[in-house]
Amino acid sequence: MIHNETVDNILSRRTIREYEDRQITDEQLETLLGCAMWAPSARNGQPCHIRAVQDKALLDEMNADFKNLVGWDTPAYTNWNKNPFYQNAPTVLFMYGTGENYMDGGIMVENIALAAKSMGLGSCIIGSIGGLLASDEGNKWKSRLDVPEDYRFLIAIAVGYGAEEPAPKERKKEQFIVVK
Numbered sequence: 190m191i192h193n194e195t196v197d198n199i200l201s202r203r204t205i206r207e208y209e210d211r212q213i214t215d216e217q218l219e220t221l222l223g224c225a226m227w228a229p230s231a232r233n234g235q236p237c238h239i240r241a242v243q244d245k246a247l248l249d250e251m252n253a254d255f256k257n258l259v260g261w262d263t264p265a266y267t268n269w270n271k272n273p274f275y276q277n278a279p280t281v282l283f284m285y286g287t288g289e290n291y292m293d294g295g296i297m298v299e300n301i302a303l304a305a306k307s308m309g310l311g312s313c314i315i316g317s318i319g320g321l322l323a324s325d326e327g328n329k330w331k332s333r334l335d336v337p338e339d340y341r342f343l344i345a346i347a348v349g350y351g352a353e354e355p356a357p358k359e360r361k362k363e364q365f366i367v368v369k
């Protein structure tokens with residue numbers, strides 16, 4: 190396998206669920222948004238919209254709304270009982286699509302995760318909050334985040350200075366086959 194800066198950045202990214210209590214810089218946030226913006230999209234539709242939230246009170250309110258809806262003890266998500274959905278990260282980017290643009294959103298969110306890693310930041314992609322934001326009960330959050338009513342929640346990603354170094358998770362190598 191070839192190793193270079195880009196490849197090693199991809200290989201060494203891990204989901205981070207513990208964060209330091211310090212905010213990322215405006216320049217780092219601008220870089221994350223720039224890298225998101227330059228993600229490819231189907232037919233260059235550019236359907237994804239991001240709301241970058243750095244307001245802890247808002248995130249905690251959303252977390253309470255979320256857990257009240259799906260249950261405080263639901264063991265479905267990692268760190269469910271220990272951390273809020275956003276893993277106490279100082280910045281969370283919420284992505285909405287003009288339609289069901291899950292593929293475009295997935296590509297964009299990985300751009301953000303890798304850009305974060307390249308700047309020494311950790312990240313955690315967050316689908317669980319869709320339990321609230323993609324539901325009827327979550328509609329109130331569209332106005333809070335200044336998102337039009339008819340947009341769909343796609344995915345979120347928490348970003349900050351990581352406070353853990355998790356071990357790599359085993360990959361299913363047998364799923365990758367070369368046909369020549």
Ligand SMILES: Cc1cc2nc3c(=O)[nH]c(=O)nc-3n(C[C@H](O)[C@H](O)[C@H](O)COP(=O)(O)O)c2cc1C
Nearest residue numbers: 202203204206266267268313314315316317318358
């Ligand atoms: C679409 C998607 C949704 C995810 N949602 C959550 C989530 O809601 N909460 C969480 O803690 N991790 C979430 N993750 C992180 C995965 O659990 C993590 O990527 C996986 O366990 C592999 O670990 P790694 O990223 O360190 O390789 C999500 C990842 C993806 C790609």
